Amino acid sequence: MRKNNWVRLFAVVAVVGLFAAACDSDDDSSSTSTGDESTTTEAGSSGGDGMLTYGQLLPETGDLSAIIGALSTPIDIAEQEINDAGGVNGEPVSVIAADSGTDPDIASAAVDQLLADDVDVILGAAASGVSLAVVDKVTSEGVVMCSGSNTSPELTDIDDNGFYFRTAPPDKLQGPAMAQLLAADGITNVAIIARNDSYGVGFTDAIKTAFEDGGGTVSAEVAYDPEGTNFDAEAQEVVDAGAEAVVLIGFNDDGGLVEQALIQAGAGPADIPTYMADGSKGSSFFEAVDPANPAVLVGVRGTAPAASPGGADHPFEAVYAETGEDTIFSSYFYDCTIITALAAQSAGSDDPSAIKDAIADILTGDNECKAFAECKQLLEDGETINYEGASGPLDFSEVGEPQRGVYDVWAYDETGADTNVEGEDQIVIDETGS
Secondary structure (H helix, E strand, C coil), rough: HHHHHCCCCCHHHHHCCCCCCCCCCCCCCEEEEECCCEEECCCCCCCCCCEEEEEEECCCCCCCCCHHHHHHHHHHHHHHHHHHCCCCCCCECEEEEECCCCCHHHHHHHHHHHHCCCCCEEECCCHHHHHHHHHHHHHHHCCEEEECHHHHHHHHHHCCCCCEEEEECCHHHHHHHHHHHHHHCCCEEEEEEEEHHHHHHHHHHHHHHHHHHHCCCCEEEEEECCCCCHHHHHHHHHHHHHHCCEECCEEEEEHHHHHHHHHHHCCCCCCEEEECCHHHHCCHHHHHHHCCCHHHHHCCCEEECCCCHHHHHHHHHHHHHHCCCCCCCCCHHHHHHHHHHHHHHHHHCCCCHHHHHHHHHHHCEEEECCHHHHHHHHCCCCCEEEEECCEEEECCCCCCCEEEEEEEEECCCCCEEEEECCCCCCCCEEEECC
């Protein structure tokens, strides 16, 4: 558990870096906590060299490579914005990219490369399972890790010594959002087929709990091997359940193969109401199902963390819209980059331990600000700031993750594009009670 490390940082600390690197308990770091104060010494921390360097750990290959633009372009935009405002502590920031794939072995080698380059902050990984596989390695070097797309509940209780953060809300919130959508559509009995990994299993549990609490029935829970190539047996299991609807929790490549099998078994979106989530959202997803038929997914509805949560009204939105990239998780990766840069500016250092400790300060100050230049000027004027993110209000729990999730309701159209459904409000799941 990392709760003790967050006593001093409060819930908001997590905001900056839901991507932060977790610290392993058997490294050389030590931590003591007294009352509201905590002191931490990280053995591997470089202490900073005066220049903030990011490591980008994202899937240039693998099951999530189809949405790489939605994850990396926001980082590029943030880097440009930061450097246009004079950089951090008088020096430009830089980003070193490495391919994580969706494979822990590929990601581990990429982390080795980034750590050898003395990065201060790692942005990523995209997949929760990949982050779980490499977070200890990052932690042992005392490097901050912040992800804008990790949603697995398993990451809530990791022993990270305060270095791992995520800006994307965990699936314990999206599960109830999906259950709410199913209930609103009149679905009372559903079959869930999901990746057999931390993302799929955790999401399935969250949906089932919320749906059954609301009076619904989950007639089948089918876990599939994401490395598999034939899913006929799993598809038949879904059909045999006789449910009113099917929920598919997968990524681009594996999810496409599973949907192919469901269609062939008579349980495609033309046959039965079909629901998906963020992992299968993207304008090229149809190519993994039937590249000759963009309309093959008409009938699919789903939920995903909102790219533009209601009320955010952030300047990032207009800049990003001009890129033409998919929006999935875009604002969350942008916020990871900006938050860590502002923390380094506030601390006057690129030392990762100083960055993680300054995150609470830039999220709970007196002056609200959105653009990096505006926030930086306030800091230089000796003011405290409360950064308002592109991904919405940054209200975090004591373990460093959002307590509030805002979710778009989306559907696939005849061109294969994923579009937000007109007339449907965003679904808000709020653990704060506010």
